[in-house]
Amino acid sequence: MKAREIAYNILHDVFEKHAYVNISLNARLKGQDLKEMDKSFIKELVFGTIERKYTLDFILSFFIKKSPDIKTMTLLEMGLYQLMYMDKVPSYAAINESVSIVKKVLGANRANFVNAVLRNYERKKGEIVFPDKSKNLKKYLKVTYSYPNWIVERLLNNYDGEITEGLLKSLNEKSEVCYRVNTLKVSVDKFKDILDSKGISYKSGLYIDEALYVDIKDVENHELYKEGYIYVQDEASMLVSKVLRPEEGEFVLDVCAAPGGKTTHIGQLIENKGEIIAFDIHPHRLELIKENCERLGITNVKTEVFDATYVNEKYLEKADKVLADVPCTGIGIIRKKPDIKLKDYTKKDIENLNEIQYKILQSSSQYVKKGGYLVYSTCTIGKEENQNVINRFIKNNPNFEFVDITNEVPKSLKSDTLSYGYIQTTPLEHGIDGFFICKLKRIK
Ligand SMILES: C[S@@+](CC[C@H](N)C(=O)[O-])C[C@H]1O[C@@H](n2cnc3c(N)ncnc32)[C@H](O)[C@@H]1O
Numbered sequence: 001m002k003a004r005e006i007a008y009n010i011l012h013d014v015f016e017k018h019a020y021v022n023i024s025l026n027a028r029l030k031g032q033d034l035k036e037m038d039k040s041f042i043k044e045l046v047f048g049t050i051e052r053k054y055t056l057d058f059i060l061s062f063f064i065k066k067s068p069d070i071k072t073m074t075l076l077e078m079g080l081y082q083l084m085y086m087d088k089v090p091s092y093a094a095i096n097e098s099v100s101i102v103k104k105v106l107g108a109n110r111a112n113f114v115n116a117v118l119r120n121y122e123r124k125k126g127e128i129v130f131p132d133k134s135k136n137l138k139k140y141l142k143v144t145y146s147y148p149n150w151i152v153e154r155l156l157n158n159y160d161g162e163i164t165e166g167l168l169k170s171l172n173e174k175s176e177v178c179y180r181v182n183t184l185k186v187s188v189d190k191f192k193d194i195l196d197s198k199g200i201s202y203k204s205g206l207y208i209d210e211a212l213y214v215d216i217k218d219v220e221n222h223e224l225y226k227e228g229y230i231y232v233q234d235e236a237s238m239l240v241s242k243v244l245r246p247e248e249g250e251f252v253l254d255v256c257a258a259p260g261g262k263t264t265h266i267g268q269l270i271e272n273k274g275e276i277i278a279f280d281i282h283p284h285r286l287e288l289i290k291e292n293c294e295r296l297g298i299t300n301v302k303t304e305v306f307d308a309t310y311v312n313e314k315y316l317e318k319a320d321k322v323l324a325d326v327p328c329t330g331i332g333i334i335r336k337k338p339d340i341k342l343k344d345y346t347k348k349d350i351e352n353l354n355e356i357q358y359k360i361l362q363s364s365s366q367y368v369k370k371g372g373y374l375v376y377s378t379c380t381i382g383k384e385e386n387q388n389v390i391n392r393f394i395k396n397n398p399n400f401e402f403v404d405i406t407n408e409v410p411k412s413l414k415s416d417t418l419s420y421g422y423i424q425t426t427p428l429e430h431g432i433d434g435f436f437i438c439k440l441k442r443i444k
Pocket of ligand 1: 237255256257258259260261262263279280281282285306307308309325326327328
């Protein structure tokens with residue numbers, strides 16, 4: 001099967017069947033005899049079309065009177081993406097190849113339509129009227145940077161227009177892949193020597209000692225990965241376990257733990273000395289924690305299927321440290337997961353999510369010993385899922401207080417709110433994913 005047809009099948013899975021892009025991509029690439037170049041082309045086309053969907057749809061609306069069926073629309077979006085953003089693809093190839101897939105999948109009629117729309121775009125692209133920033137900021141941001149309304153509204157609710165624009169732009173920028181070096185198996189220096197000996201280029205982390213940006217292709221099949229030397233993890237995510245600051249011999253509960261990025265980091269930081277209980281609501285996701293622990297040589301983690309909105313009586317007041325890395329909208333990790341843009345959260349959906357986040361925090365707090373610590377984290381941006389949740393918690397739980405985290409985070413990581421007990425990282429301000437991390441102490 002040709003690259004573009006595979007890309008179409010993946011996008012069809014994502015747009016029509018609401019599949020996860022990575023899962024569909026892996027499944028559709030499996031067993032295909034493709035060159036590395038073709039695989040890269042497919043990935044760029046798939047991720048790019050998802051990332052730029054709102055811009056593409058705005059432009060297509062100039063050339064289409066009535067929206068066609070979703071399959072035709074997907075093929076139009078793919079074709080237009082190639083015309084607009086893939087400089088190496090000549091226009092005739094973008095159009096002819098798109099038309100030939102439509103002919104194969106949807107018939108000659110639809111093919112004529114797609115041909116006409118794409119050719120019309122080529123002829124009249126100079127006539128498209130884009131939204132005016134001074135007249136309609138929201139529409140301008142949505143169309144220029146390709147975001148759904150709920151994300152633009154969320155950021156405008158938290159930041160002024162200029163910062164919002166910077167954030168939307170930075171969330172579109174490709175991030176280099178960051179790895180956590182598993183210091184249980186290899187020191188960072190030794191690992192750098194190994195990379196040097198293999199001629200693999202790398203850059204040190206911006207903030208975290210064990211973070212490295214490494215240029216490895218197809219990492220899951222790479223020997224260094226299989227050996228358990230590395231875990232793919234953004235520095236913002238590593239910061240969570242740093243703020244939790246687990247110590248050897250402690251009992252730690254991680255209540256939303258799968259696939260185990262932070263659980264395994266905690267295990268690494270306490271060098272397998274101590275006990276970690278990892279909950280997750282999805283049994284199949286707990287399997288991922290077990291696989292990761294096995295690969296990384298983490299031996300002190302026990303997993304339990306558990307809904308963290310409830311209280312697990314077994315662990316009442318037992319934990320030195322508790323981590324509640326709650327489910328969230330994920331705005332802060334759009335650089336890695338552009339399909340988050342395809343979610344269509346309503347106000348009600350966000351309120352429901354806030355209720356879950358609050359319940360998880362409230363239940364988690366019951367496990368903390370007197371004098372113990374609770375960390376609340378999300379991979380999203382904005383007070384709605386962050387400050388509002390912790391402020392509500394603090395108001396209702398006078399036995400907890402915010403902890404100044406100035407000394408818990410690396411000196412180079414600047415934020416005005418550290419002394420209040422929390423940090424909101426963003427790719428715009430810090431060059432890492434957008435995480436919210438808050439530390440609380442049980443004082444009574
Ligand atoms: C942000 S992810 C956790 C990422 C993880 N801490 C890591 O670092 O790899 C949130 C996790 O919460 C789980 N989850 C969602 N609702 C839950 C609930 N009510 N109880 C427990 N886990 C839940 C999801 O299955 C998902 O694995």
